[in-house]
Amino acid sequence: MQLNPWALTGIVLVAVVTPYLGHRSSRSATSTHDFLVARRTVRSRRNAAAISGEYLSAASFLGIAGIVLKDGADALWFPIGFTAGYLALMLFVAAPLRRSGAYTLPDFVEMRLGSQGLRRFSTAFVVFIGVLYMVPQLQGAGLTLATILPVPVWAGGVAVMVLVAFNVISGGMRAITVVQALQYWIKLFAISVPAFVLCMVFFTGGGPDGFRPLGAPAPPVFVSDTTVDVQTDVTLHVTSDTYLYAYGRTDNGPAAGPTHWTPLAPHTVSEGTKLKFMAGTPVPVVSDASVDNADWLHPGSGSLTDLLQTYSLMFATFLGTMGLPHVLVRFYTNPDGKAARRTTVHVLLLLGLFYLFPTLLGALSRMYVPELLVTGTADAAILQLPSAILPGIGGRLLGAVTAAGAFSAFLSSTSGLLVSVAGVVSTDLLPGRVRDFRVAAGLVALCPIALAVVLRPEDISLSIGLTFALAASTFSPLLVLGIWWRKLSWPGALAGMLVGGGLVLAALVVNVVSGYTGGWAPWFVNQPALITVPAAFVSTYLVSRVTGYGRPEHVHDIMLRLHAPDPLGFMRDRAVARFGQAEEKTRLPGRGRHRK
Template identity: 80%
Template sequence: MQLNPWAMAGIVLVAVLTFYLGHRSSRSAVSTHDFLVARRTVRSRRNAAAISGEYLSAASFMGVAGIVLKDGADALWFPIGFTAGYLALMLFVAAPLRRSGAYTLPDFVEMRLGSTMLRRFSTAFVVFIGILYMVPQLQGAGLTLTTILPVPVWAGALLVTFVVGFNVIAGGMRAITVVQAFQYWLKLFAIAVPAFILCIVFLGSGGPGSARPLGQPAPPTFTENTTVTVQTDVTLKVTTVTVLEAYGQVEGARANGFAVWAPEAAHKVAKGTTLKFTAGTPVPVVSEAPASNSDWLRPGSGGLTDLLQVYSLILATFLGTMGLPHVLVRFYTNPDGKAARRTTVHVLLLLGLFYLFPTLLGALSRMYVPELLVTGKTDAAILLLPSAVLPGLWGQILGAVTAAGAFAAFLSSSSGLLVSVAGVVSTDVLPGRVRDFRVATAIVAIVPFALAVLLPSEDLSLSVGMSFALAASTFSPLLLLGVWWRKLSWPGALAGMLVGGGLVLTALVVNIVSKYTGGWAPWFSSQPALITVPAAFLTTYVVSRATGYGRPDDVHGVMLRLHAPDPLGFMRDRAVARFGQAEEKTEKTEKPRSTGKGRHRK
């Protein structure tokens, strides 16, 4: 690994700017309204940039390019699903959710169904989803830092946890709104500029070596003599008889020199093994990835199993977005339902623009950094690609730009996750004061950091995809039926959450155990939404029909508040008796010169 001082400087600059913006914004945060919902005065365009900033996580910035490098056409459903989820959110949930006047997702659940028991279960799932989503952000930060600096994996996770924890403790939602809006534009710059420059080089000189075009059916080849050190246990496959040098442990035996690999067998390579390939050798790939470019370019090349996984992924990403607590909490900061819907339209535009670039960089990575197919660390593609296409100073500078953008992704997503989970813990477990929010933040930040260090990392998009599956199987049925079906009962919602969430958690446990015991688990253990989401909806419907006693007495009034146009004035904030009126807090805490400045702007 070559030390890149430019990348180190870029990461330090991003961390300092994030720290500064959060500290500056936190000075006006004094009340519970500031910490939970930023006083409900965030204008649509800024809120859209902030939502996009926190939503474009490690899975978006690094994971999409890495999974395109490995899986090809089938991986395109990740950016499509990540974006299209907001279309469903805009059409069905955004405006009614804001009109509910809730402060958190469990608060909405209690408002709609009037059950404190269901609220407690919702709190548990919010905390679990938030932590499950935050772990890959911290692991991605560790991967980024170890790629450019000789530091342990936990160093990047510790840096992100410290910066994010400070900003959230200092100012909550009010502090991170400006930070996340800034970080979206930083991430767009950090991925768009390298993409344009690398495409110009590719279309011009083509860069170093003679990378084989993706249109050729054969697998990618090494353009020069290449040495690869495997950093985790992997199982590799080849398409032709391959001659290489291996030093370490292969197939459970000691290897110390030339080896010949046959295409009929899978080859297990232990951590720490060094593999040497000569120029022109076809690149071995990890066992679950398509080996040849023809399979890589063809959707569903793996047969029925791949097709089912794709449908499962589509269902998880399309419906999972509306169940992610750090996404939903953003809509509570809008002034009204119309602003929430307008915010979502802007988010669709911003996300669609961003996802063009990691897809392009993933395709270029298959030609210029194919050695990542051997190590399985394809998430590092976006960091290593600039130097592979442009060796020397300019490649290092472009690599520094992408590293800075990647670190901004970890910071912004972790900020949103931490503030949403801490808000739920402070209001549902603790008394709900500002001091309680800060205590909850410190407690919540420690758990994902410990898990990120202890658990093995995998493809970032795949691990985040499990969070989407859990959200789609728990909160998506509750929100869709709660907003649009009067006969939903709290026992039905509870049963649906337990069935959907329980199946996803079972699949998660089975998948983890399978990784340590030979990889025997079926396909739906890694992509369970195709089974768990219909099961959750069906359970919710059937139990709700059988438990009419669990419907609130004022259901008609609640539905009127959710769907009545904003000018009619049915919308009101909940928990006023507990937290006080936001307007009263504003008058007491703001300086006189700011009076009258709270009008919403587009």
């Protein structure tokens, strides 16, 4: 592996700036009110940049391009769904959620339904979703650092978590708001500049080996002699008789020289095997990727299964956003419901702008780094593409920019997740003081590190897609019906979370077992939302209808608070004395005025 000092420099700069800004922003953070909701004075545009910064995670920066590289047109639903989820959030959730005066998602559950038991149950799901979402962030960080340095994959994840934990423990939400807002612009710069430069190179000459079209129906080919080191066990498909040199283990047997693969059956390649391909050889692809460009360019195969998978992905991404704890907690920092809705409009603009670029880079990766289809490490496409198109100092500089942006993505997303989970743990399981928040942040940080080391790294976007399915199947029914249907009861909400969450967790277990035992699981295990989300909504509705209890006595007052326009003054923050807002208002009069 060739060391890229420029990429290392970019990562170090991001790693230094992040704690510095966090420390400066946290100097005035003295109460739990600061640590949980940044004193509810974050202006709309800054909050939108911070939300976009934490939302554009490893799945967005690395995963989208990797999925486009593998699946082509079918992968476009990921950026569409990730963005459209905020449209649903803006229409149904953002403003009423802020008017509730809650500090955390379980706090909203108790406010709306008056059940301590349901609050504790929702706390468990918040912690699980947050930890599950942090794991691919740390795996992506490990992949990035291992791409530019000869270090083990787990080293990047540990480095990210140490930096994030320092920031969160220092100042909580107040410390990470400015950091996340800045990191959005870092990520936009880090992905847009390489996209513009590489597209210009492509259209003016096509890089070192000339112009490479994507319109040909045949598979991509190696344009020069290529050696591929396989770092994990993979199963490969070929479209025609393929001749290569293999050193290691292939097809469950030793290989030490010329090898012939036929398209009649898939071929297994063991970890540590070295494959050498001659120029002009069609690129073998991992078992779940599009084999040829004709399939890659067209969405789906026309089968019912592909259609159902697409709808399942839409359910997960469209509705999962409103159930992600680290997304919702940022709306509590707005001063009122109108500002929360305005924030969401700005987020839609920022995300739509960003997602143009990983799609372009994924298409270029299909032409210039097809060897990633052999190794199964498609998520490294953005990191390796600059050097493949621009050998020399130009490609290394662009690679440094993308590496810094990727590292920024891991930091910002993990920061938001850790704040949201630590806030829930400190207020629901601990007394809720500043010291408790810091203890909770330290304890929570250990869990995803352990899981990232133990679990196998998979395609980052796909693993996060399962997290979206879990959020859509648990909190989405509770929020939508809780905000817009006054007859929702806590037994109904509990039933919906049990049914939806239980089905997704069962799919997750089956998916993991299937990955270790031959990949036999059907499509709805990888994309369960089409089944689990309707099941959760129906269960919530039916149980609420048949139960004659479980509704708060003052439900009409609660609904008025959620939906009354802000100038009427019905909005009240919960637990004022406990979280320090009263003391802050006394000590800092006039502080924290809101601007657009």
